Amino acid sequence: MATGRTHRPATRSRGIxxxxxxxxxxxxxxxxxxxxxxxxxxxxxxxxxxxxxNSAKLRKDFSYLGSYGTRGVGYDVExxxxxxxxxxxxxxxxxxxxxxxxxxxxxxxNYGGFASRGFRVAALxxxxxxxxxxxxxxxxxxxxxxxxxxxxxxxxxxxxIATPAGAxxxxxxxxxxxxxxSILNFAxxxxxxxxxxxxxxxxxxIELQILAFHEQRKAGEEAAQDAAQADATAPAPPPIRANRGxxxxxxxxxxxxxxxxxxxxxxxxxxxxxAPSGSTRAASGAAARDNKGPDGDVPAVMPA
Amino acid sequence: MATGRTHRPATRSRGIxxxxxxxxxxxxxxxxxxxxxxxxxxxxxxxxxxxxxNSAKLRKDFSYLGSYGTRGVGYDVExxxxxxxxxxxxxxxxxxxxxxxxxxxxxxxNYGGFASRGFRVAALxxxxxxxxxxxxxxxxxxxxxxxxxxxxxxxxxxxxIATPAGAxxxxxxxxxxxxxxSILNFAxxxxxxxxxxxxxxxxxxIELQILAFHEQRKAGEEAAQDAAQADATAPAPPPIRANRGxxxxxxxxxxxxxxxxxxxxxxxxxxxxxAPSGSTRAASGAAARDNKGPDGDVPAVMPA
DNA sequence: CCGTGTGAAATGCTTCACAGCG
DNA sequence: CGCTGTGAAGCATTTCACACGG
Numbered sequence: 001m002a003t004g005r006t007h008r009p010a011t012r013s014r015g016i017x018x019x020x021x022x023x024x025x026x027x028x029x030x031x032x033x034x035x036x037x038x039x040x041x042x043x044x045x046x047x048x049x050x051x052x053x054n055s056a057k058l059r060k061d062f063s064y065l066g067s068y069g070t071r072g073v074g075y076d077v078e079x080x081x082x083x084x085x086x087x088x089x090x091x092x093x094x095x096x097x098x099x100x101x102x103x104x105x106x107x108x109x110n111y112g113g114f115a116s117r118g119f120r121v122a123a124l125x126x127x128x129x130x131x132x133x134x135x136x137x138x139x140x141x142x143x144x145x146x147x148x149x150x151x152x153x154x155x156x157x158x159x160x161i162a163t164p165a166g167a168x169x170x171x172x173x174x175x176x177x178x179x180x181x182s183i184l185n186f187a188x189x190x191x192x193x194x195x196x197x198x199x200x201x202x203x204x205x206i207e208l209q210i211l212a213f214h215e216q217r218k219a220g221e222e223a224a225q226d227a228a229q230a231d232a233t234a235p236a237p238p239p240i241r242a243n244r245g246x247x248x249x250x251x252x253x254x255x256x257x258x259x260x261x262x263x264x265x266x267x268x269x270x271x272x273x274x275a276p277s278g279s280t281r282a283a284s285g286a287a288a289r290d291n292k293g294p295d296g297d298v299p300a301v302m303p304a
Numbered sequence: 305m306a307t308g309r310t311h312r313p314a315t316r317s318r319g320i321x322x323x324x325x326x327x328x329x330x331x332x333x334x335x336x337x338x339x340x341x342x343x344x345x346x347x348x349x350x351x352x353x354x355x356x357x358n359s360a361k362l363r364k365d366f367s368y369l370g371s372y373g374t375r376g377v378g379y380d381v382e383x384x385x386x387x388x389x390x391x392x393x394x395x396x397x398x399x400x401x402x403x404x405x406x407x408x409x410x411x412x413x414n415y416g417g418f419a420s421r422g423f424r425v426a427a428l429x430x431x432x433x434x435x436x437x438x439x440x441x442x443x444x445x446x447x448x449x450x451x452x453x454x455x456x457x458x459x460x461x462x463x464x465i466a467t468p469a470g471a472x473x474x475x476x477x478x479x480x481x482x483x484x485x486s487i488l489n490f491a492x493x494x495x496x497x498x499x500x501x502x503x504x505x506x507x508x509x510i511e512l513q514i515l516a517f518h519e520q521r522k523a524g525e526e527a528a529q530d531a532a533q534a535d536a537t538a539p540a541p542p543p544i545r546a547n548r549g550x551x552x553x554x555x556x557x558x559x560x561x562x563x564x565x566x567x568x569x570x571x572x573x574x575x576x577x578x579a580p581s582g583s584t585r586a587a588s589g590a591a592a593r594d595n596k597g598p599d600g601d602v603p604a605v606m607p608a
Numbered sequence: 609c610c611g612t613g614t615g616a617a618a619t620g621c622t623t624c625a626c627a628g629c630g
Numbered sequence: 631c632g633c634t635g636t637g638a639a640g641c642a643t644t645t646c647a648c649a650c651g652g
Contacts, residue, residue, distance in 0.1 A: 089520030216393030
């Protein structure tokens with residue numbers, strides 16, 4: 001969807017897959033650690049282990065950047081650090097502004113990894129007048145009124161939104177209008193932006209829900225279906241009781257794909273299928289309806 | 305990677321793709337908002353827009369859950385909220401512990417969306433003795449020594465790690481040994497866990513680096529290659545100057561796949577390709593080497 | 609002889625497009 | 631007649647496996 005477009009065929013051969021781009025920071029981190037320990041070279045096998053991926057994937061990823069390894073030996077750590085940094089654009093300075101200085105915003109402002117990779121917190125912005133002037137992480141918070149001026153004076157192109165959900169879209173629009181073209185959104189809302197603006201979101205609640213899904217599955221591993229029969233507690237079955245269970249369709253398929261993001265290594269350890277504590281929470285139309293701010297589900301982390 | 309396994313063919317038809325699972329929370333949020341406005345039904349088109357995906361994807365996703373819609377009409381909001389909640393396992397209560405109560409941990413503890421979806425903060429744990437007893441978000445912080453007892457007493461199966469990178473793996477091991485089988489990791493490290501334990505990570509630094517990559521590309525859109533020639537500042541070219549640019553291989557490929565996570569809608573707005581502020585940061589072997597804690601890149605957010 | 613670099617196969621996800629049910 | 635549900639096509643990503651270079 002979105003508005004027309006067909007993304008230019010890339011200036012030319014520059015076509016690194018998104019999935020690969022998303023892993024470069026991982027490699028970079030692992031490499032930086034090795035660099036600190038003065039390790040001169042690494043094999044794809046070792047580096048892959050340190051980054052938490054498999055070696056085939058890593059080699060393929062690097063192949064998109066060029067041939068930076070030495071057959072029979074491995075990769076030169078320093079050299080690779082440089083190449084990846086350059087590819088990611090970390091050899092230049094990126095001023096960043098953080099909007100919404102609540103607990104989260106403060107945490108981000110204090111985040112060390114921030115400055116260590118070419119990102120510089122150019123300003124902290126908050127809508128609460130009483131915050132203005134207060135130093136957070138050594139930087140004085142400025143009022144939202146200054147937003148546009150700050151962006152243009154500092155040539156900021158990356159903005160971080162850590163405001164409540166209700167304020168996010170508006171802040172986003174102001175950032176974009178002022179010249180920001182990349183946004184990292186921590187507010188639990190879908191931001192609508194013009195073409196050409198990149199948005200990445202980080203949503204705690206979503207991550208937890210995904211974990212819950214897998215957790216639930218683990219629990220029901222042997223207890224099997226029982227929720228499937230929970231028909232009793234189901235709320236108003238729609239109009240004419242929907243016809244469940246598709247005959248077959250391209251649906252089903254096994255897989256279950258575990259390691260959704262990690263899950264490497266192996267060790268002993270206890271814990272074998274642990275049932276969730278409480279019992280099937282009151283359900284009756286309930287589910288996601290308890291305490292909830294007047295506006296979606298604000299992070300309750302900041303003033304307004 | 306990972307130890308053997310072949311994931312059971314799913315109790316039977318239960319095979320929801322990971323990608324779909326990851327979107328269910330998004331739909332749920334949009335649906336909850338509609339539910340609050342007492343909207344009775346939605347079409348895939350409308351709901352998709354609200355969730356920031358396209359309708360075909362949404363319909364396909366829902367088809368994995370079953371046939372919950374009504375042709376010619378749409379979906380019953382309340383009913384769908386219930387079905388998705390159940391699928392995600394949100395109809396039960398999930399006690400959660402947060403380890404590492406620094407700025408970030410506190411932000412998470414205060415996060416409203418937390419409690420509103422079936423997650424209950426069962427305890428806040430920190431290694432700093434002086435934190436013990438202090439109330440954060442209305443809950444008294446407990447010392448790490450209590451970790452095992454807390455986990456088992458509360459039947460906690462989901463843990464959130466918000467400690468500095470250096471402490472993460474150790475905390476992770478203790479959580480797992482105590483019975484936790486799902487971990488949400490905010491520390492910038494790769495966690496190694498036994499089979500059967502799910503780990504999801506949230507890494508601010510990585511998200512920013514991905515944005516920087518795209519941002520850099522936007523800038524070089526017309527200024528074209530110029531970094532490609534930056535050979536002058538490159539550090540020790542490995543052994544025998546690696547042979548750049550692969551002949552062709554399955555590499556290249558165009559696409560450039562933008563909307564890495566969002567980028568919907570459309571509007572006017574200014575900002576058209578904005579060059580990053582500073583000039584090519586000192587680079588000379590530099591890149592990712594400035595201020596950095598003695599231990600990787602700790603979130604500098606918490607004591608120890 | 610080891611480990612990179614990479615075609616090719618396998619798998620997974622998204623998009624298309626349309627049959628068919630209310 | 632509109633909108634869902636879904637085969638089938640189109641892409642993207644991962645994995646395999648092995649030729650090739652140092």
